[in-house]
Amino acid sequence: MPKCLNLTFAGTIACLVVGCATQSKTNLASGPRLQNVRTTAYTHTESGGAHNALGSYLSGRHVMSAASDWSRYPLGTRFRIADTNEEYVIDDYGVALIGTNTIDLYKPSRLEMKGWGVRYIDIDILQWGSEEQSLKVLAPRCKHRCVQQMVASLRQKKTPQKKELVASLDPKKAQPKKKT
Template identity: 45%
Template sequence: MLFRFFSPALVAMLLASCGNDVAVVSKERAMRGGASTGTTGNHYTARGPYTTAHPSPSVIAAGHQKRKDKHGMPYYSNERVRHVRTTAYTCSESDHLEYGSMNAAGTPLRYSSNVISAAADWSVYPIGTTFRIKGMKPLFVVDDYGSALVGTNTIDIYTPSKSHMRAWGRRNVEISVVRWGSYARSAELLSGRTGHSHCRQMYTSIKRKVNSGQATVMR
């Protein structure tokens, strides 16, 4: 999210680009997992256009041994396979109207059959972190953040409309990190936004990780 104000005309233009509550058939089919991917032996959660595979018992069990965030989900260090709480958002929500279809890096939010934007605490998942959700085909890229996500391991999935957002709901999934993002780029963007408490918290956490050497491990 960008901390600046847009003119009413620009807000209207950006909001129009968010899309309406209409079916996106080709994208929805491409995002379905399950038998269409040739995967067997998994159980799936299907609501609306989104089908995700249940996390592996071994991944859930590994998380039981870890310290938990306020939602009861595990904190991880540099593990790439994780049991993660996810929520969903869209750019037509009241708290996102002033940003329209732009992410916190100042570029358009993405939603296609190949790549989908996601928001997270950048001190946990730095900007540019890419991951896959078990049972789904698209690659997810962290390019946004939100105040409610700071201090948690929750990832907020971008969706094109409120009906899609409701269809995703809140679900715990298994993710596999494909590539870690950049703490340096995250800190650069946040450094000018520390007047906002959640940005200051992320910035401070990132600097602590960098100074301790933990950030260099996550590559």
């Protein structure tokens, strides 16, 4: 019986070791998971209206809408405010946010919006959004200057990744030509 117990114990330890070795790591490609950010608030009665950049209604329910510069916090980025545990998803952008790390939080009333003001808060990034999806939504809107800036920043981010991929596939193409 002790031999059977030893095998069970060894099997359990092996499963734990393998499980720990294969755990997926947090995607840090877009930035750190915990961040301190400047936040402001907006509501549906402002000039942007009650719809987000995707055409859906702004959400003030379980997962609330938020706006950002999509080259900093891409479309679909989900985060939680550390102090309140409120969960948000980036589904909107705003002209005043372009080129900043500010996140604009949707509030369902003007009173809540004004009460929020400007705050520096800690957020926990639950899932980074998609730069590719951001580009797909923004590309047809490039006639607007603020959108042009986000698209340029997003495309610039993709360029180094392409160079790294080329270098890993063909080292000759990655090396600059020597002048003779």
